[in-house]
Amino acid sequence: MKPPAFDYTAVASIEEAVAELAHYGDDAKLLAGGQSLMPILNMRLACPKKLVDLNRLAALAYVAERDGGVAVGAMTRQRAAERSAVIAARAPLLALALPWVGHSAIRNRGTIGGSIAHADPAAELPAVALCLDARLTVKGAAGERTIAARDFFRSPLTTALEPTDLLTEVWFAGPPPGSGWAWLELSRRHGDYALAGVAAMVALNGSVVREARLALIGVDAVPFRATEAERLLAGVPLSAEGLAAAAESVRQRVDPPGDVHASAAYRRHLAGVLATRALRLAAERAGGA
């Protein structure tokens, strides 16, 4: 058998999951969609004593409009979210990014919460969470708390979650008025990890950019908001010079890895190109070009 031996419980309630984690701590692994954890187990890169399977927790699979945005249960399948009319209307960036996550067979199992908690630096959903000012609801031994997406991602595959924490819900903020959105990424083949990927939002007031948001993946140890570039674009009309300055700021900010798929220099260049294109496309969709 490929995976190492482990003890297994399919929990029937959130409370049971939290109790298992409180008991096993670091020795337990939560099994959500399993599209990252199962390969890790099959390659025996992790040998948890206890596997806590969340897949029987129907209470964690939902999409609901809330506080002007969308609340998504952590165990909502990516494919279900992709088909959700509520998400298309209230979190258009999430709808644009989801088809880029793996392949359809992966998204049939993969979950919204699982991908964010796994925190791969090249994964799409963490950047969506950052760009949509997401709030993450966590249940742990000490009760429930909320973590802002901007405080969540610490280093590759490491988040603000404690070993005893269960991510239960992700709330994505709704679209500001006059906003347009874009998701762009480049990979060797569709569904591969991105060499670089960019989420962009431009909200226009007439011809003036009221607010710009830019989040990047695959070009640093964690997904991040390019706040300097955002600041350069806000309060003035979108111009070629402004975009060039934003792209330069992005190239300065990134610290991409280099490997057999692409050099660090190429990824740095690509981050600037994708940022420019995504911002332009978002502005077009906002009705400003």
Add this chain to the structure above:
Amino acid sequence: MSANPVVAVRLRVNGREHTAEVPPRLLLSDFLRYRLGLTGTHVGCEHGMCGACTVHLDGAPVRSCLLLAVQASGAELTTVEGLAPGSDRLHPVQEAFRLEHGLQCGFCTPGFLMTVTAFLRECPNPSDEEIRRELSGHLCRCTGYQNIIRAVRRASALLAETQGHRGAP
């Protein structure tokens, strides 16, 4: 120490009910092949990359190497053995792969067939771009993919014909 050396599973595969006791770490792909003898589900990379082990879980394609057998308990599964309507007739998608030479060694074919049958149910008349995007989750080391893409187009036409006949009075 292990509190549950084996767990009970009950599931339907290709319309037949099965019960078994399995170690929790047994993969669904290995359960299908070694316990049920359904060796049509091929195991390539065993980490979700190649797509060869794709089966339908409650109608939706999934990688059987990324699921534990115990997780499929209570589910309805279809493997490549369950596609053809009878031993003397192929499913239209299988027929299209045959007609268009959409396979050479055939190792990857079961996975392609499972993805394409589900894909064409949802998207009966796909563009070439949609076909390519959907097939990107599968590796084939023989064909260069062109004949597989042709086979999907052909399958779309064959299914439209079948449904046309079925719909006729």
